[in-house]
Amino acid sequence: MSLVYAGVCSHAPGITGRADMIEDTAQRDRLYAAFEAQRKDIEASGAQALIVVAAEHFANFFMNNMPAFCIGVGDTHEGPIEDPDWLKIPKTTIPGHKDLATRITSHVMQSVDVAYAEEWKCDHGIMVPLHFLTPKFQLPVIPVNINCQGPPLTPLPRAWAFGKALRAACDAMPEKVALVGTGGISHWPATPDSGKINEAWDREFLDRLSRQDQAALLSYTDEQTYAEAGQGGFEIRTLITAAAAAGGRGSIDFYEPIPLFAVGCTIGKFALS
Amino acid sequence: MSLYQVQKFLYHLNRDDKVKAAYHSDLVTLLADYELTQEEQHALTEGDVGKLYVIGVNGQILMHFAALLGIEWFDYLERMREGVRQHGPVRDGVYAMTGGGASFTSSSNNNSKPTGAHQ
Structure with a gap:
């Protein structure tokens, strides 16, 4: 049928792994409530499958063979x-x-050189979103990864093109498909600086994302992002792909910096156009 | 190339339960398949997260290794800081320490303005 839902969410491992350490439990609960609202939106869309556009964290690929994009086509994932x-x-x-x-991979290949994998292992980058969005793991999941870790990284304009290709592919399918892009905005995960968050940078990025400002979104250089948003900021690729797939304006339903979770936690959705 | 070998070993370790079992039962044989310097071999054998961080191991790989070793989160962050104190700045990769060793969060004060935060 078509793409029926497009959104974004955070995936930091602290969201689940360090949830019991947080002092401001009300803040954690607000985040969890936003995840639950996103789950309900996806459920209400009638989606028959969920595409999760995530950042490769070396759960599947290494620098001996690092794809710019890869789609998981297995019957199951671990x-x-x-x-x-x-x-x-x-x-x-x-x-x-x-x-x-x-079928989606075949369609995307018409315009973007995407790899595919019939074996797929999920790390926190996909497991944390699924924990909230399909907690009983009943919704079929199509994992997708973008190289946000091993330079040279996937260029931002290609991430945008990939989103457009995913949208065209979904719209050509008889099934209803939901898509969620998941990545950090500014953050310095897995360094001693974990917990550092550039809220102003985040809010500017989310504004560009919500306005579908393609030129502004694609104008970030990796050098700027590294300096102002940390190596975790490279994951904006996943969010840009989601925006391009959606085409319509975005709304940020939740954004709060939570240092213990090492990121400005974000939940949002897009209109489809 | 050597850092590549360290990371490739950890990549295999992090995602393969059989390699995890071998890590505990026969690490010497396991490491023989990788071209490692003495410093790297020692850091892996000792589970020296601070040294591995300074060598330049990607954080997404090192974080999972630390979890495998059962290192608690704040201890993990401190071990990386201690690694920099002992061995100097991170030598390679994109996971350098940029905050001067400041803590941006703690278990008892996770929601207040963190020391050294640039906001």
């Missing part, structure tokens, strides 16, 4: 790769949608 007690998400088998994922 996750998390991390210690389940650390992430506070048990290991599970996640249903995929081999047939739909393969």
